[in-house]
Every structure is written in C-alpha cells, then in structure tokens.
Amino acid sequence: MNKSEHCFDRARKILVGGVNSPVRSFAGVGGHPLFIKKAQGAYLWDVDGKRYIDFVQSWGAMILGHSHSEVTRAATQALKLGASYGACHEREVILAELIRQAFPKTIERVRMMSSGTEAAMTALRIARGATGRDMIVKFAGGYHGHHDSLLASAGSGALTLGIPSCKGVPKAWTKTTIVAPYNDPDAVEKIFKRYGGQIAAVIVEPVACNMGLVLPQPGFLETLRRVTERHGGLLVFDEVITGFRLKWGGLSDKYNADLVCLGKIIGGGFPVGTVGGKKEFMELLAPCGPVYHAGTLSGNPIAVTAGIKTLEILKRDDPYGRMEAKTKKLAASIADAAKNQGIACQVHQIGSLLTVFFTDSRVDDYESAKKTDTKIFSKLFWGLIKSGVYWPSSNFEACFLGAAHSDNDLRLIIAAVNESLKTLQI
Ligand SMILES: *Cc1c(COP(=O)(O)O)cnc(C)c1O
Numbered sequence: 001m002n003k004s005e006h007c008f009d010r011a012r013k014i015l016v017g018g019v020n021s022p023v024r025s026f027a028g029v030g031g032h033p034l035f036i037k038k039a040q041g042a043y044l045w046d047v048d049g050k051r052y053i054d055f056v057q058s059w060g061a062m063i064l065g066h067s068h069s070e071v072t073r074a075a076t077q078a079l080k081l082g083a084s085y086g087a088c089h090e091r092e093v094i095l096a097e098l099i100r101q102a103f104p105k106t107i108e109r110v111r112m113m114s115s116g117t118e119a120a121m122t123a124l125r126i127a128r129g130a131t132g133r134d135m136i137v138k139f140a141g142g143y144h145g146h147h148d149s150l151l152a153s154a155g156s157g158a159l160t161l162g163i164p165s166c167k168g169v170p171k172a173w174t175k176t177t178i179v180a181p182y183n184d185p186d187a188v189e190k191i192f193k194r195y196g197g198q199i200a201a202v203i204v205e206p207v208a209c210n211m212g213l214v215l216p217q218p219g220f221l222e223t224l225r226r227v228t229e230r231h232g233g234l235l236v237f238d239e240v241i242t243g244f245r246l247k248w249g250g251l252s253d254k255y256n257a258d259l260v261c262l263g264k265i266i267g268g269g270f271p272v273g274t275v276g277g278k279k280e281f282m283e284l285l286a287p288c289g290p291v292y293h294a295g296t297l298s299g300n301p302i303a304v305t306a307g308i309k310t311l312e313i314l315k316r317d318d319p320y321g322r323m324e325a326k327t328k329k330l331a332a333s334i335a336d337a338a339k340n341q342g343i344a345c346q347v348h349q350i351g352s353l354l355t356v357f358f359t360d361s362r363v364d365d366y367e368s369a370k371k372t373d374t375k376i377f378s379k380l381f382w383g384l385i386k387s388g389v390y391w392p393s394s395n396f397e398a399c400f401l402g403a404a405h406s407d408n409d410l411r412l413i414i415a416a417v418n419e420s421l422k423t424l425q426i
Pocket of ligand 1: 144209239240263
C-alpha cells in the first residue's frame with residue numbers, strides 16, 4: 001500500500017467518503033485518490049513523492065500556477081497584518097475596484113463573500129428580491145454550487161456521481177426551479193411563454209464547464225438576454241470559472257448580463273466568491289436594501305490580497321494568448337492521437353479550457369455529454385496518472401491549462417495521451 005492509499009484509508013474513517021468535496025474521491029474513475037503534499041507552478045507532488053503535471057489547477061483557481069512567488073509573498077505579508085478583522089479594510093475596496101474595471105458595463109457595485117456557491121445563491125436572492133418573483137431557470141448540467149434551489153439536474157460532482165436531484169432539498173425549492181436543456185433557445189422561449197411573468201432570473205454558465213466543456217452555440221446567450229428582458233427577469237451569468245479565465249474580465253459585458261457571479265481565480269487560491277451588477281439591483285442588499293447577505297469572513301484580507309495580486313499579474317502579463325495557443329495545440333494532438341487509434345471523440349476547447357468526449361456524436365448539452373464513453377475516459381485517466389499527468393478525475397469537468405505550463409509540459413502530456421490511448425486498443 002502506498003502512502004496515498006494509506007492516507008485515504010485513514011481519511012475514510014473520519015471524513016465522509018474520505019473527502020471534503022465529492023469529485024476529489026475519484027469515485028467516477030474507480031480507485032484511490034492521490035493525497036497531495038505540495039504544489040509548485042504547473043506541478044503537484046503526492047505524498048509518495050511522485051510529480052504530476054497538473055491540469056486541474058484547483059479547478060481553475062490557480063491560473064498563474066501553484067505557489068506563484070508574487071502571490072505567495074503578498075499573501076504572506078497580508079497574514080502578518082492579521083488573518084481576519086471582521087471590519088472594513090482598504091484591500092477589499094481595491095479588489096472590488098479592479099473587478100469593476102474588468103466588467104465596465106455590467107458591474108457598478110460588488111459584494112464579496114467566501115465561495116462561488118454563496119455568490120450564485122446571493123445573485124438569485126437579489127433577482128427574487130428585485131422582481132418579487134420566485135421561479136428561476138437553470139440549465140441541465142449547469143453547476144452553480146450546492147445551494148438548494150440550484151441542485152436540480154446539476155453538473156460537476158453531482159453529474160459524475162449520477163445524482164439527478166439532491167435528497168434533503170425541499171420539493172418546494174426545486175419546484176421553483178425550471179431546468180432547460182443548454183443550447184436550446186426554443187425550449188427557453190417555450191418556458192418563458194408559459195411562465196414568463198413568474199420567472200425572476202435565468203442563471204447560466206456562459207460557457208458550460210461542469211458537464212465537461214460545452215460551448216454556447218451562436219444565438220443561445222442572445223436569446224437568454226432577449227427573453228429575460230422581454231419578460232422582466234434578470235440574466236445572471238455564473239462566471240465563477242470563466243471570469244478572468246478566457247480574458248481579463250469575462251463574458252457578462254458582451255452579452256449585457258444583469259448580475260455576474262465570480263469566484264475561483266479572483267481569490268488566488270483562497271476561499272472567495274463575489275456578486276457584481278448594476279447599482280439598482282446590488283443596492284437591494286443589506287445595509288442598503290431588504291435583501292439579506294452577510295459573512296464573518298467576507299472580504300477576508302488574505303484572500304483579497306491574493307486576489308488583487310493575481311488580477312494585477314494577469315493584467316500585466318496578459319498570458320491569455322499563450323495559454324490559448326498551447327491548449328489549441330493540445331486539443332489538436334489529442335484529436336490526432338484518438339484518430340490514429342480509431343477512437344471516436346469530440347475535442348472541445350476554448351481559451352485554456354478543454355474536454356475530450358468519447359463519442360461520435362456532437363455534444364451540445366447535458367444529454368449528449370452523457371453519451372461520452374466513461375470507460376475509455378477512466379482508462380485514459382489512469383494511464384495519464386501513471387505517466388505523471390493529473391487530469392480531472394471526471395469526464396464531466398474541464399481541464400485547465402495555466403500560465404505555468406511550459407512547452408515541455410505540453411510535449412510530456414501529448415506523449416502520455418498517445419501512450420495511454422495506444423494501450424487502450426490492445
Ligand atoms: C466552482 C463553481 C461554483 C461554486 O464555487 P465554490 O467556490 O466551489 O462554491 C459555482 N459556479 C461555477 C460555474 C463553478 O464552476
């Protein structure tokens with residue numbers, strides 16, 4: 001038994017399922033998860049001392065790579081000034097100003113909190129408060145955290161583990177949630193025809209990242225904007241992944257969203273979430289208005305300091321073009337490798353995000369994503385682990401390339417994918 005296996009056996013006796021977040025358990029691919037000892041740049045080391053090129057990057061949060069020297073220095077200095085004040089401080093204002101700068105059309109006011117889950121929950125509360133309506137529309141396979149009303153047909157770990165809807169959520173809650181197929185403007189039009197006057201908001205990942213990567217088809221996001229506007233509902237963009245991932249800023253400005261949820265990257269690896277939007281909606285929040293939100297650790301000084309440094313570096317170094325070029329190359333190489341082995345697949349890529357679906361049909365939504373051959377995926381996953389590549393342990397998660405991945409890392413991963421797919425055929 002290696003050290004990771006030993007750790008997991010011990011963990012299972014105290015932590016539920018041995019983990020603190022389901023997707024970490026490797027349950028979808030069947031096996032013991034790795035236990036990580038340290039992380040630097042593009043790499044993770046497990047407790048057995050083996051190095052992995054990391055294509056998870058803490059689910060996208062570590063866009064600059066792990067333990068980035070400037071972010072680490074800033075966070076360490078911040079810690080010396082106190083871990084939490086439970087009071088106002090200047091750095092939360094600085095991060096909020098940076099975020100507003102990056103979303104000049106969408107964001108006039110910002111509220112910070114501690115997770116993406118909290119951001120999505122708060123955005124919907126604002127939308128319900130603003131409209132006096134209860135219903136929301138979400139998309140099958142869309143993940144917005146584990147908040148009650150959003151767990152109907154959720155993606156990410158809930159999808160990997162085949163949990164269609166969550167026990168413990170009152171029926172009354174999911175009754176106010178309408179689930180539509182992603183990329184289906186006609187379905188959305190129909191829903192609005194029937195329930196338009198009762199719908200407070202549509203919440204959507206503008207690029208779906210939690211059923212594997214699924215790109216929005218032309219016109220889909222425009223339809224969401226049009227119908228919400230026509231019927232007086234709010235359009236909420238969940239950019240917890242896409243925010244600062246595809247460019248400095250996000251997609252909300254382009255599609256004229258009303259509220260935007262952020263998380264992951266804006267905390268530089270610390271727990272964080274944010275809602276931003278027009279003043280008229282945001283100032284419904286307490287202490288300005290009647291919609292309540294609060295948090296002991298909201299705007300935590302260490303998290304916002306790491307976030308400020310991360311955003312400053314992204315702005316200064318503009319790594320997006322380089323990350324995209326590398327990811328494009330990786331996508332093409334994987335498609336070639338699969339073709340050479342006669343394995344049907346759809347390689348989806350945008351910016352530094354990538355997913356390989358093992359199916360010969362198009363993947364545009366949750367139903368088609370589920371057709372991926374997860375057995376091939378599992379074999380590829382374990383082949384990659386053997387070669388020292390840490391890939392998301394579920395086909396329904398995106399892979400994340402970061403600014404720290406080198407050309408040599410790319411060569412190693414491409415060789416590992418080739419090797420892995422070859423052994424699949426034997
Ligand atoms: C990760 C994620 C969340 C939840 O964020 P947490 O910080 O894990 O609560 C919400 N929405 C999207 C799109 C995400 O990817």
